[in-house]
Amino acid sequence: MTDFLPIGTFYANLSGAQRRAILYAIEKGLELRNSCPWIADEFRQGKSISALAQDERIKKSFNGSIKTLYRALSLALGGYNREVSFSEIQQYSGLIPNEEYLSLIQEHNKQSTNEWNKQMQERGIGLAAMTRKQRQEIGRRSGLKQLENKIGIHAQTLEERKLIIKKALVAQGKTPWENDEMKHCYELSLQERFRKSSRVNWEDIAVSVNQKYHAGKSLRDNRAVAKAAKKWEERNMPKQERENSSLLEQYIGEEDG
Numbered sequence: 001m002t003d004f005l006p007i008g009t010f011y012a013n014l015s016g017a018q019r020r021a022i023l024y025a026i027e028k029g030l031e032l033r034n035s036c037p038w039i040a041d042e043f044r045q046g047k048s049i050s051a052l053a054q055d056e057r058i059k060k061s062f063n064g065s066i067k068t069l070y071r072a073l074s075l076a077l078g079g080y081n082r083e084v085s086f087s088e089i090q091q092y093s094g095l096i097p098n099e100e101y102l103s104l105i106q107e108h109n110k111q112s113t114n115e116w117n118k119q120m121q122e123r124g125i126g127l128a129a130m131t132r133k134q135r136q137e138i139g140r141r142s143g144l145k146q147l148e149n150k151i152g153i154h155a156q157t158l159e160e161r162k163l164i165i166k167k168a169l170v171a172q173g174k175t176p177w178e179n180d181e182m183k184h185c186y187e188l189s190l191q192e193r194f195r196k197s198s199r200v201n202w203e204d205i206a207v208s209v210n211q212k213y214h215a216g217k218s219l220r221d222n223r224a225v226a227k228a229a230k231k232w233e234e235r236n237m238p239k240q241e242r243e244n245s246s247l248l249e250q251y252i253g254e255e256d257g
Contacts, residue, residue, distance in 0.1 A: 019086065025068045026089050029075025032058065033095055040077060040095035048108050049073050077101055177228055181213050183236075185229035202226045 014022075032039065039052055052058065053069045062069050078101040079094030094101060169176045188194050188205045195201065202222035209220050220228075 021064060021068050022084055023087055024064050025071040026075060026080055026087055028072035029080060030092050032072060032076035037095055043077055175219050182228040182232040185209060185225045186232045189229050
């Protein structure tokens with residue numbers, strides 16, 4: 001019997017043997033779930049799917065390829081959601097709840113990576129066997145090579161890199177700073193109504209900024225607006241003017257004191 005499903009293969013392109021392998025894995029997954037509930041406990045204790053597949057209690061009743069057996073075990077543990085359109089087998093739950101199963105998969109992958117790195121280090125092979133200094137040197141040479149050939153990040157303009165960073169922040173659920181908003185923080189810090197003696201009232205500035213740019217949502221706090229104002233000043237104000245003004249430096253002492 002062939003492998004479960006080769007990467008990049010669509011159902012319409014499957015051969016008869018491949019379809020039979022998929023159906024067999026789904027069927028055996030249900031069978032293993034009902035006849036071998038002990039695999040859940042062993043999986044929770046750290047035994048991998050590949051290790052479970054070597055167990056004679058499972059191998060003796062299985063006629064497919066090793067990859068098909070891996071898939072059957074994963075279905076027995078995590079369940080089947082009828083994602084295969086040509087299967088008549090109904091959806092069934094796995095031995096382990098979905099969230100716990102996914103978490104265990106991550107732990108197993110991490111453990112496998114650590115064990116692999118340890119083996120490579122012991123055998124003196126690959127990056128895992130190198131010292132930190134050696135890895136840093138490889139990274140440095142790679143960076144210089146990319147710079148020389150204008151590839152990777154070095155092929156991008158400054159604006160392109162800024163856009164990529166901005167998109168990454170948005171994808172993380174964060175709200176990137178716009179230059180106009182940072183400038184507004186700086187300008188408010190110069191106004192008397194946001195100052196008491198020599199100190200700046202960053203809390204009130206944060207409220208004002210949130211009202212103007214974020215519909216009143218508390219996205220910016222006192223620390224954020226102070227840093228934004230300082231960053232805008234450093235980027236846009238002449239060095240001599242910055243040296244003559246300690247206005248934004250007040251924040252550091254105020255927060256750390």
